[in-house]
Every structure is written in C-alpha cells, then in structure tokens.
Amino acid sequence: MIDKLYELVDRSKLTLIGYTYKDENAKDRFLLSLNPHKITSTDNIHSYIRNIKLDRLIDAHNDSRYLLLDISSIATNATSNINRANAIRHFCESLRAEAAKFDYRVIITAPLNRTMPNHNQDIYNFTGGITPMYSADLSFQFVDGNIKVVKNRFGPINI
Numbered sequence: 001m002i003d004k005l006y007e008l009v010d011r012s013k014l015t016l017i018g019y020t021y022k023d024e025n026a027k028d029r030f031l032l033s034l035n036p037h038k039i040t041s042t043d044n045i046h047s048y049i050r051n052i053k054l055d056r057l058i059d060a061h062n063d064s065r066y067l068l069l070d071i072s073s074i075a076t077n078a079t080s081n082i083n084r085a086n087a088i089r090h091f092c093e094s095l096r097a098e099a100a101k102f103d104y105r106v107i108i109t110a111p112l113n114r115t116m117p118n119h120n121q122d123i124y125n126f127t128g129g130i131t132p133m134y135s136a137d138l139s140f141q142f143v144d145g146n147i148k149v150v151k152n153r154f155g156p157i158n159i
Contacts, residue, residue, distance in 0.1 A: 002030075005140065005147065009034070009066075011154055012137035013105060014096040018112040018150075023142035027109060030142075036068035036107055045098040053102075067099055071110040071132065092132040108132055112141060 009015050019027040037052055039045070049067075056063055076087040092108060099106045110132070133139050139151040149157045 001147070005030075005149075006033070008138050008152065008154060009107065010105065013100050014092065014132075014136045014138075015105070015107045016132050016136040016139040016151075017107060017109045018139070018141035018143075019109065020112050020143055023145065026142045026145070031068065031107070031109075034066045034107070035064040036066035037064060038068050040069070040073050045095055049099070049102045049104060065103060066105045066107055067095075068107050068109065069095065071108055088132060089134065093135050096135050108136075112143065 017027060017030075037048075039048055045067075071088060074088050074091055076084050092106075096106050133151055136151060137153040138149075140147055140149045151157070
C-alpha cells in the first residue's frame with residue numbers, strides 16, 4: 001500500500017496529509033524519503049522555486065520536486081475562522097498554480113482535530129478547515145497507526 005501511496009503523491013499536483021500528534025513520526029518517516037523543500041507562507045513562491053533551481057545547478061544534492069508546507073505555518077491577519085479558512089484556501093490555490101508552472105508537487109501537512117464521535121467512531125478534521133482539500137488531488141490521514149485515504153482524484157479511495 002505504501003508504494004501505491006508514493007505513486008499517487010508523485011502524480012498529485014497538491015497532496016493534503018493529515019496526522020494526529022501521536023502519528024506525527026509516521027508522517028515524518030513517509031515524507032523523509034521524498035526529501036521535500038520546506039517552505040513557509042512568507043516565502044515568495046516564484047522566487048523560492050527560482051532559488052531552488054539555482055541551488056540545484058550549484059549542488060545537485062537535493063533534486064526533489066516536492067514543496068512541503070505545514071498548514072499551521074500559514075500566517076494570516078484573519079479575525080475569524082471563516083476568514084482564516086478563506087486565506088488558507090487562497091494561499092493553497094495560488095501555491096498549487098505557481099508550483100505547477102515549474103512541475104513541482106505541493107504537499108501540505110495539517111494536524112488533525114478529533115471531533116465528536118459518530119457511532120463509536122472518532123472523526124478527524126484538518127486544522128485550518130477542509131478548504132485545501134478542494135484543491136487537492138490526493139488527501140490522506142495518518143490516524144492510530146493506519147493510513148486512511150480521504151480523497152483520490154486518480155481512482156478509488158481504497159488502495
């Protein structure tokens with residue numbers, strides 16, 4: 001299953017990965033083999049990608065085509081949850097569009113919040129809302145030692 005997941009991440013222009021805090025190590029191990037470039041919302045994405053390309057010319061050490069952003073690092077001046085969700089959505093959409101121009105893949109990680117149980121089953125929501133999932137080609141969660149695919153534009157959710 002993990003090989004199939006790596007294949008889907010490689011096809012996806014934007015992947016959203018949720019994780020509980022006790023599964024953060026599993027998320028980190030998954031991302032480690034992709035060796036992504038970590039970015040923040042304060043980075044000018046166009047300049048950042050240009051700098052990555054220049055660095056690759058000088059030192060071909062990290063030729064990864066993945067850009068990693070943790071959703072909790074997105075800085076906004078929003079005064080309400082709705083405004084914050086809209087700012088996150090706008091940033092994620094523009095990041096995806098800009099990265100696609102250079103054939104980069106965007107991976108956004110988001111901690112998960114546990115909501116009220118539904119029929120004795122916990123339901124998890126992405127911190128910052130679900131708006132990045134609208135732009136995502138692939139979305140999955142690391143929960144209780146398992147991987148749960150939530151969205152897959154390339155085929156069935158069960159992989």
